[in-house]
Amino acid sequence: MTLSEENYLKAIYHISDVCEGGISTNAIAEKMNTKASSVTDMIKKLSEKGLLNYKRYKGSELTEKGKFVAANIIRKHRLWEVFLVEKLNFTWDEVHDVAEQLEHIKSEKLINQLDEFLGFPKRDPHGDPIPDKDGNVSDNADVLLVTLHENEKGIIVGVKDSSSSFLKYLDKQGIALGKKVKVIDKEPFDNSMKIRIKKEEFMISQQIANNIYIKK
Amino acid sequence: MTLSEENYLKAIYHISDVCEGGISTNAIAEKMNTKASSVTDMIKKLSEKGLLNYKRYKGSELTEKGKFVAANIIRKHRLWEVFLVEKLNFTWDEVHDVAEQLEHIKSEKLINQLDEFLGFPKRDPHGDPIPDKDGNVSDNADVLLVTLHENEKGIIVGVKDSSSSFLKYLDKQGIALGKKVKVIDKEPFDNSMKIRIKKEEFMISQQIANNIYIKK
DNA sequence: CTATTTTTTTAGACAAGACTAAAAATTAAA
């Protein structure tokens, strides 16, 4: 498993989370920041290794084996993120690039010991679930904040966009994982909403609400 | 700095610890487990980057910049080894391969926070000194056990050979870092010696004594 | 149902690192 192969698997896995059916070559190229022709080559390789199924012009789909490998990389990524935040005082908007490197370290023992050392965490600092050893992801069916109606309440458990700028915005507004949130008012016209967190009320745009996961 | 470049720098740095003057292309090839022709190519590249000086047929020598970079990689390697042993329950003969991967992770903050998290350790689990941020290695001028005379005492602070088989031998004999050792008897003929560790006396060959560092 | 646009694939090139085989420079030996 080369670095590049792992990154492709991860990308395809993540796109599959959002899209149905075969993943288009172009979609992969965009995610990977590369050209479609490069993707074609890699797809051929991964396909030969039995990690994904693809038919010319029909898109790619991970096999069970491919999903397992991808979930394992994501498991490593997220465990390292927990480590960086909990043990090394990183902020949640700083961890991504480093975790992107650490996720490729190869050692079963390392990752399982790390898991134990961290107390078998269930979610990473962005609230995303951490797959277990077997590649299973606990799916608590969280919803986006934007889908809540007036007077509904929930707990913030994750973010969809984990770009540094977004995370910084959240910090500034006092929006953080674990906080209870209640929708006070919702503007049907632009889907902006007034929310309350810890007795403080303020407006957020649909864009923001669309990137925050809530556990009801 | 590619993975390969870093590994070459590290190898040359380590050879320089033992050998004087310019390091021969062949010596590097042997250490790197590769062919002399490959080394020639890489030397050219590192030389152009100002990381080492070399003259055709005269061998290579790291520049100050090259030494700094190499020491930093070794710093990372050894800090990760401490982490693996102290926090993740690895034994000292298991850490090398994983540390070999971790040493290439790029993040200033990561390594400095790790250093702090571990309490600024001075030596790795094999007793080798950990370079500081500036690439300086504290040289406590430790000696090899083989150089001690009858009735001399010291503390075991390191090993020269850190192969798994050697480390396992040491564990079995109860020889470990930090243990006090006294030379009871020395056989001039073959340099084997009888030593005492914790009231227990036993013989070790010159080969063994030649691979254990002692702080007097 | 043809024509155009979009998507995907092929073909051919390139850079990094490695290898083999052979040439050249250096060192050692006679």
Added chain:
DNA sequence: TTTAATTTTTAGTCTTGTCTAAAAAAATAG
């Protein structure tokens, strides 16, 4: 100091992963 042995370098290939340009297939429009 001329020959022999060793070390180092050059020349040419290979693989991985990338790219551009162009061809081919599929989707969409009129």
